[in-house]
């Protein structure tokens with residue numbers, strides 16, 4: 167990809183974003199709203215003035231040179247000003263441009279990553295790149311401005327003798343207008359430096375004009391109310407029932423039908439937690455959630471009842487903002503592919519041990535059997551305990567908790583039936599077993615696992631991760647084995663249904679595991695597991711285990727031209743795009759070649775999202791891929807499976823997450839090389 171950013175000087179919008187970025191949280195200090203949008207729009211106008219494309223006087227803002235700058239951050243605004251028949255003032259153009267602010271922020275963040283000033287981390291967080299943090303200067307030598315924004319601007323503010331560059335005076339004026347210095351400085355420093363800030367803010371004429379217009383817009387907007395939005399289509403139950411794919415439990419396909427008929431944003435005909443429920447569908451809304459969801463959406467509301475069922479007050483999936491960023495960072499390595507790769511022999515051992523239960527002629531139920539198969543791996547590898555004697559009861563309790571506390575598909579008291587109360591005791595048992603097996607003496611010489619990471623975090627900062635919040639992440643890892651089990655059942659089904667792929671995967675397995683070989687983790691490379699990886703990717707496209715997720719709108723937002731008020735429940739159907747024929751050629755065909763480099767259909771932004779979107783995107787996705795691949799390879803190597811009955815047509819149970827229905831069974835036709 168061409169590095170376009172190097173062509174342009176660093177823009178005011180870029181530096182404003184850098185000034186507003188909180189490096190501790192990976193978030194912008196200021197939540198996009200009207201004020202923020204006005205400041206961004208003002209910065210674009212100031213940049214156009216610095217490029218001698220526009221000028222302003224007391225009554226009007228007018229073009230002086232309409233030739234495009236070639237910069238997509240500035241040109242749409244310049245074009246609009248140049249084409250306007252009527253002379254308007256600066257305030258008008260600021261307000262007019264607020265509608266572009268989400269696009270401006272997105273393009274700016276992308277450009278800062280391209281310039282290697284920011285780094286983009288998984289989950290959509292941003293941080294200053296290591297070289298910029300260390301040196302305090304921007305990396306590219308051809309940038310006119312060398313010293314990084316915060317260092318430069320703070321030195322102007324703190325030092326009465328420094329004479330600011332006119333451009334810095336504009337930045338200071340804009341930051342001051344949106345109250346940015348209150349966030350950047352400690353309160354006492356802000357009080358003390360206010361006079362200096364105000365003095366510098368007035369130094370430059372453009373800065374002064376733009377800042378006044380921004381201030382007027384934030385105080386008494388003239389055009390805010392005329393932002394046009396579309397009415398959200400309201401579905402009736404019959405609109406939903408008409409989608410026949412709901413009957414087979416295929417949520418993404420059924421919701422894709424709704425998307426085609428009604429568009430990307432629809433109101434569903436029921437309420438959740440007394441709130442309206444609005445579904446978002448398709449690649450455009452996926453991109454919106456990825457890029458902007460953090461400013462407008464919150465997870466806490468949908469998950470808090472599940473958290474309290476396990477005695478927790480805060481959990482990784484229920485956190486947002488700075489705390490969430492910190493928790494993800496603390497646990498990232500425990501959930502990483504590298505952490506599983508380091509324990510490959512154990513993974514292979516547990517997988518083989520579980521497969522060895524099966525003999526030729528055995529028949530088993532896919533969903534249940536693979537959940538068991540995976541949970542033995544997860545419990546050993548993540549939390550270092552053997553809970554095989556009560557895992558069924560534990561998983562059933564967790565399953566019921568998801569259905570009653572998150573989805574509300576069953577009433578809440580169904581988690582307190584005598585059976586569930588009995589099963590609930592297994593959660594305590596699990597917690598006690600983990601604590602007992604993770605003392606320093608017990609863990610000596612053993613590789614650190616997730617439980618070590620969680621208990622270590624608790625020990626180092628018991629306020630951040632208190633004792634009450636320890637059970638949830640342990641339970642969550644066992645819940646992940648429900649997802650993995652379903653994912654594996656779907657993938658094995660796809661493999662068995664495509665004998666050519668089954669044979670190719672077996673060949674990959676023979677090269678890695680044949681003649682008693684124990685492959686090293688590095689051997690699981692692109693070339694050696696290519697078909698297996700692509701089969702798993704395609705299975706996750708066609709049968710995603712988590713097809714949708716819930717969020718609460720915490721700030722009013724506009725998505726795809728629809729205005730969504732605060733306190734609305736959003737059903738983000740991120741996998742609807744998996745069935746779009748604009749994105750995936752013949753989407754109903756199981757075709758692993760769509761992931762080959764010359765097609766790479768999954769790489770279109772917003773197209774492929776089996777692991778969710780935005781800040782809460784699955785932290786274990788690379789771990790999952792390796793675990794799945796190893797399991798598929800070993801199954802293909804050791805077992806010849808047949809679907810039973812042979813004419814079985816895949817049906818799905820969509821709650822709480824998608825799994826093959828109970829009718830899917832496999833018969834073990836042949837066992838090879840399994841002692």
Ligand code: HEM
Nearest residue numbers: 482483646649650653711712715777778782784785786789
């Ligand atoms: C087939 C298996 C899996 C699928 C399809 C899957 C998918 C997902 C999805 C869609 C989310 C986002 C949920 C939301 O936004 O509300 C998520 C979150 C998460 N997943 Fe997975 N997952 C799987 C297995 C795993 C495994 C095995 C692990 C652990 C190694 C894991 C760790 C996590 C964590 C820690 C989060 C929460 C991240 C956060 O809130 O910041 N997942 N997963």
